[in-house]
Amino acid sequence: xxxxxEKTVIDCxxxxxxxxxxxxxxxxxxxxxxxxxxxIGLEPGLRQLAFQRATPWVPPRWPDPVYPQQMHLDIRxxxxxxxxxxxxxxxxxxxxxxxxxxxxxxxxPVGHPFCIVFGGHSTG
Numbered sequence: 001x002x003x004x005x006e007k008t009v010i011d012c013x014x015x016x017x018x019x020x021x022x023x024x025x026x027x028x029x030x031x032x033x034x035x036x037x038x039x040i041g042l043e044p045g046l047r048q049l050a051f052q053r054a055t056p057w058v059p060p061r062w063p064d065p066v067y068p069q070q071m072h073l074d075i076r077x078x079x080x081x082x083x084x085x086x087x088x089x090x091x092x093x094x095x096x097x098x099x100x101x102x103x104x105x106x107x108x109p110v111g112h113p114f115c116i117v118f119g120g121h122s123t124g
Contacts, residue, residue, distance in 0.1 A: 007039065007047045010071065011054035012110050019051045021109055024090055025075065059111030062095060073114040080104060080118045087116070 012018045019030055019038040031046060032039035036053035061067035077083040084104060088094065091109040103115045 007050045008071070008073070009050045009052055010112060011057075012051050012112075013054065013057040014110070015051035015053055018108065018110060019049075021090055021092075022049060022051075025087065025092075057110070060113065061111065062105070062107065062113040063097075069113045072112065074103070074117050075114060077116045077118050080116055083116050083118075 010018065015036055015038040016033065019033075019040050023029060023040055026040075026042075026049075028040040028042055028048065029044070030038060031041050031044060032050075037050065039047045039050040041048040058067065060069045062069045075083075084094065084106075087106055092106040095105045095107055095113065097105055102119045103117045105113055105115050107113050
């Protein structure tokens, strides 16, 4: 092993706003907020997910290969219907696919796709 995963970094137009979205989705807190760079984690000091300002911003348009997804998160949930309602209330958008067994695809408020996964282990 060469190292351990420190965090995932997501480019976006407004790091604070997107960090707030994911804090509410994942139950995390802001642990660092420095001009265009916000890091969140489950506990003080944890650096699990980071957001950095990108200009100009060109959002992915999943599943359009001209604007590829670049990255996505799988978020495990126990109640997918309740999770979907909460995500939509926070500003996520549902992106139904042809085949969805054990996962549902959404985009965050700036267009990054992510999946909720449920039931047995699945790839989203």
